Amino acid sequence: MTPELEFHIPADDVPERVTLFADVILPLPLPKLFTYRIPLEMSDDVLVGARVLVQFGTKKVLSCVVARVHEQAPTDYQAKYILEVIDEKPVVTGPQLKLFSWIAEYYMCTLGEVINAALPAALKLSSESKIQLHPQFSEETNEWPLTAHEEKILFALRQKPHLTFTEAGQLLQLTSFHKIIKSLLLKEVIIIYEEIAEKYAPKVVKKVRLAPAFTTDEATLEELFNQLATKAKQLDVLLKYVQLNPLLQDMALNEHGVEKNLLTSNPHLSLSAINTLIKNGVLEQFDVVVSRFPVAEGRGPYLASELSPDQASARDEVLDHFNSKDTVLLHGITGSGKTEVYIDLIQKAVDAGGQVLYLLPEIALTAQIVTRLKRVFQDRLGVYHSKFSDNERVEVWNGILSGRFQVIVGVRSSVFLPFHSLSLLVVDEEHEPSYKQHEPAPRYNAREVALMMAHFHGAKTLLGSATPSVETYYHCQTGRWGLVNLHVRYGEAVLPEIELVDIRRESLRKNMLSHFSQKLVHDMEDTLHRKEQVILFQNRRGYSPFIDCNDCAWIPKCRNCAVSLSYHKFSNELRCHYCGYHERKPNECPACGSTMLKTVGFGTEKIEDELKLLLPEARIQRMDLDTTKRKNSHQQIIEDFEQQRTNILVGTQMVTKGLDFEHVSLVGILSADSIIHFPDYRAHERAYQLFVQVSGRAGRKGKPGKVIIQTANPNQTIFERVIENNYLGLYEQEIAERQKFRYPPFVRIIKITVKHPEAKPCEAAAIALAKDLTDRLGRTGILGPEPPHIFKIRNLFLQEVHVKLDRDGGRLRFSKNQIQEAVFHLLQSKDFKNLRVAIDVDPA
Template sequence: MNKLPINVDAPEERTTLFADIILPVPIPKLFTYRVPQELNETIAEGYRVIVQFGKKKILTGVVGKVHVQPPKEYEAKYVLEVLDDRPVISPVQIKLFHWIAAYYICTIGEVLNVALPSGLKLSSQSRIQLNPERPWEDEEIDFSEKEFVLLRALGNNSSLTYDEAAEVLQQKSIYHTLKSLIQKEVVLLYEEVQAKYKPKKVNKVRLSEEYVQDEHILEQLFSTLEKKPKQVEILLKYLQEVPVYHDQQANISGLEKQSFYQAGLSKSSLNTLIKNKVFHEFEEIVSRFGKLDPLNPQEIVLSPEQTATRDEILNQFLEKDIVLLHGITGSGKTEIYIDLIKNTLENGAQVLYLLPEIALTTQIVKRLQKIFGDQMGIYHSKYSDNERVEVWDGVINGQYSFVVGVRSSIFLPFDNLGLIIVDEEHEPSYKQFDPAPRYHARDLALVLANMHHAKTLLGSATPSVESFFLAKKGKYGFVNLNKRYGESTLPEISIVDVLRERKKKLMREDFSSALVSAINDSLATGNQAIIFQNRRGYAPYIACHECNWIPKCESCAVSLTYHMYRNELRCHYCGYREKPHSACPACGSTKLNTVGFGTEKLEEDLKLIFPEAKVRRMDLDTTRSKYSYQNIIEEFEAGDIDILVGTQMVSKGLDFKSVNLVGILDVDRLLHFPDFRAAERTFQLVTQVSGRAGRRKEKGKVIIQTSNVDEPILSMITKSAYSKFFDLEILERKNFSYPPFTRLIKITVKNPDKKVCYSGTDMLLNLLREKLGSSRVRGPIEPIIGKIRNLFLMELLIKIERDKVNLNTAKNFIRTSCDEILTERRLKGTKITIDVDPY
């Protein structure tokens, strides 16, 4: 090969590169850093880098763009290090991050902070070292005994952490000692940057090569160990588990040391064999999810109705990118999803299957794992940081072409999405409220699918009003599945008047006679019941019988909820807790009564009414640990629970063959909640939880307790009349300018001082009305909870017509108006949150 002649006198041309870095800080722009020459070949868009931000902070950022233009406003600092040998963020993701920041009026740094798993961020740890420029032995300084001990320890180590130094001095706080040494300039503090993600490693052993190559040598080894039976047992265990002579490759994989210990074999004998080089010890990086092969790889058999529905969805996809599947509860939507997923994977594309809650993933995931095995990844907040990083990496390297997850899985680094399924698309759980970005995963799924030129299937038995409206307009494709799968039928729904029951003294605690009788019948026939109450805790609050005093949170304008199990009063907004009072602090009376009921009280009452029944509760309090959802669901599925009491967790897509009764309590509180979606949410929630009953041959029963039996929406629920409900609801929305006819933006102003909060809100109101007009900017109003975590709150609601106003221009104006308010000195301490599509 001919080479070009080199002119040794010519200076080497070296390009200076600059990188725009996305940093996880709430600042509305990217920062430009200079790339050191030695990193020119190793830096590119989507790589993680370490940079200095400000004087002391070291941050993990992501390269958004590489170019040759230096910044004009400031001198660029250098990129300190590139962390990856391949991009961890795809170009499509970066495009999505920019879209989210613009649409939800937040910063791209806030998007990155939520999108990137914590395990891919870096942590920094303070370390102490000797000052190399001032050797302490040469200094004519008097050191205390503790200072002398610490200096000697630092002399024997290159550096120590704060905790290690505290251990050396055998005291909890070393602040004063450390401060004194820093003032004497003999020690230095510095930040050590560490990666949070650590791969899982197992210690393994393999038989040394000489014993594998020649059986005679192994026989001689057994003879040598004749008088050492414990070592012989270990050798036999290894040969039993690893067929080295039938498959020499098996020896390379070896056997985990833990398997010997689990078999009760001697740890010291194994270590002796390793020391004598009979075994070779090594570490291996393994998946935290273990090996899972498909257990049921056969084809899913669809019913004629399901097949027709699947074919209609595929036909709709020929013309539309988005299809809404309106399938009643128990119609077998999951089988259709599985068929579409298999078809997409066979065509070489990726699939994302979104579910609203972790509770839903437990049962569906078990089913999907039997079909897709290791091809499927699972992604949700109950997973550890390290587990989430492994799924993230698995998507990048192609291990997972199919992911099931909750809303955060929308941020995974897909590069070839073919299909996104949004199951229970109506669910409010898809909405992120805090921190920013306050996104809706269903809406982001549509944007992400569009960027990948993929298809989106929205599925629900009770679609959101917006999705059904767009389907009726023809913007979305629409497919209806109105027959239950197999031989199951929709449950019989009864409405019970609790006012009438109370007058006749037929109620047992908070249960009507009809519901108690139905539970008795269910238990007698060996069936199970679900009791739904969308409020956790024992009682909403405690009140004094004499003066009506109610214990309130110290930091929030809300009463404390009583939790009997822990015997405490708790704020569900800030977490404040206190022990219940034995007497009223206001009047001294000991007549303190619980008011209302939550899941905890219902659980206790059911145990008293049905002492032979096994009663369990499923709410936020009982499902905090990683596998608590799974354990409760498995117990219920196995028949170890007779009555399951729960919040909306029990309403979401769970399928139990023995549930023939659902009781719904306190439906009036749902219906009269001050929210324009109250009717919609009530219809969805009651319909969904009703759908848990009678999902096999036996017809199920649903009992709804209410104080207003003439409420029209309850009649529509009993008749499964979604279309009739939609027709009434859409007229209300149009008359009062609510979505889907407008876009809503809620602005919340917060300040520790109530007057300052009100003043700032009024200033912002006037500023916004100048350009947007008074008809579009409503408020200010104090929210239902007017104080949270010692901050007073006031809200403004902006309604923007879909066709009359340029949305991007309006949002930019809203952002600059809020920024202007925050610069006012007299409004010091004010915080403003902007929530686009808030409800």
């Protein structure tokens, strides 16, 4: 288990210099902290939460975060010296360090894995020792004979300027080669050096300005124009410069200059003329460091919308609950205006001087929310998600530390940010499984981490959803958390009409047009005729889930995973959605040579393709993982739909989550049954959430909305709940079943996945693990082992063991210790080489 951390800085009033030590968190999956000695000259500079450079092992120099400064030398090894202090001020705050320690303990991983996930890549420095020829080495004057291995190193260093230790080992094909390196050092044939560069690079803009000699007064400037009268191209550059920078109004403006690219990108100006002016000393070029998030010119008044009476009442109820509870759920139906309530509460927190974290489950949502929040909070608002570059993420990180950003909108990784005065966390769409991190460790749930984050900061947490998770609603029903209901749509809007279409019956009647019922096609035509918009939801990307051969039934499989390859028509590829393997679609069956290859099933790409044939006049866009890979692609797709440059939006779960479109009056769910019938105890809960959420995109601005759900079995109870918007009925059914069969929230579940390149050792290791856990914890809560539905991923076979644990805190810690010991013993066993084990606490 990761040790409990104590965070303190030694007192300043020590009477004499004492030797200090620092416990540091290395960004590696190591189960403990390492202690390094602080050189006397650095005693005042090494701060808790700051980064320092240390040597780890013989190969690497790493940056790490100081967790503790103290006077106790380690007893079991000689502490190495810290090499260098990177930060003058901490980049990780005290509450962050406490939170990271809790994450490591609760999610059963190491602090190194947490810090590796938390810090932006540009704040993580590492290096491997490199060797190069000694500058004074000469074969003629060398007195020492060289061995064959040493000669090999010498030859390699004549071909390239340096070798890393890893390259030297590969060259010699030896596992233990350090004696050879040491011998070459003693013979002064080589030297060893480290090369570390700060990865974060500030954004630099090249600017130009007139040389000071030409800006003393207007007469001097006029004389310069006269001198350039015969040089038309240079004169054009000068005129453009004065136009962009009105010196005649104020000569002092010249000091700021203009961005060089404003001149070089102008097709009417000559690049050579610009460079000539610089060369001749008329213009001078200089660099300016600028922010990647420019500050708005002056702050105007906040522009928050006025709340309706229902919203204002909900806001007041939330504040009342905050007097006695730290966590409140806002259960508001789709379109009820929860976001405006959030904004009002965020504004109150900001006005009181606090910082706010607004969590969203998907990057797709940030575009709309940021636009709304920018109008209110302007340059106090920061955004943080994975589509940002490393340098952009570091600027947000530093902006929070400096206090520039008071409000942060971000996805799950935002819980790692360095807040220092956090007073409110808003977790929107709190039920979303996207908040769960699956690979690699830490396998955290951002909603749960947000609750602990609020605890360490003394902040309040507001959870929001139209379809709360069963666990969240249970905590409200038992009085642990506050509950506020908002069950009226904002303005004139009403909930959409929901209609079920029996596609089995429609198929028998020949009323299906490919994957669309005639009813859906007719309603889409009618909607487009009214100049309104359509959203179609299909929970599978690609063109088709797989292809097969009509003659021999051959189906292409992934070479790395136990899944069929999905067909993507646009790239004419077969792709694995688990490991990324892809290959060209064959023209004939490799098994029998037949050319009768057909697609089976349908994904978003096929829906888009067929819509273009059915509705040729419609402008159609697709939003799924394939179309949103570029940095701003989410934002562009949403903007096109908002501006009605798109009539129909086809998408996966991305289109279900909190998007607000004024002109959407029809939503179609194309394959409802595949969502309901899924081997998971949460299947009905998730299906209800998806259906209600995507239905909620229709009829949000006063226009009547309609939802068409295509299903082969319209008599299922879940559809009745969706049509009636009966969340409470779903909750009561689900909570009774979970209590009966011992599922969350009544127990905690830990999933242990055993991975191995071969099937039999994988199964044997899982059986051994299950037996050990049974001996330690008893048989009652141990389920498995058994292979998961997809039993091979990335060339590794999988077996799963599930452990159900009572929610008793003391017992939970003991049980987790026992699990970690059992896993450790399994990994140490000589019977199971190349074994990997992943522990997932509260699996989604």
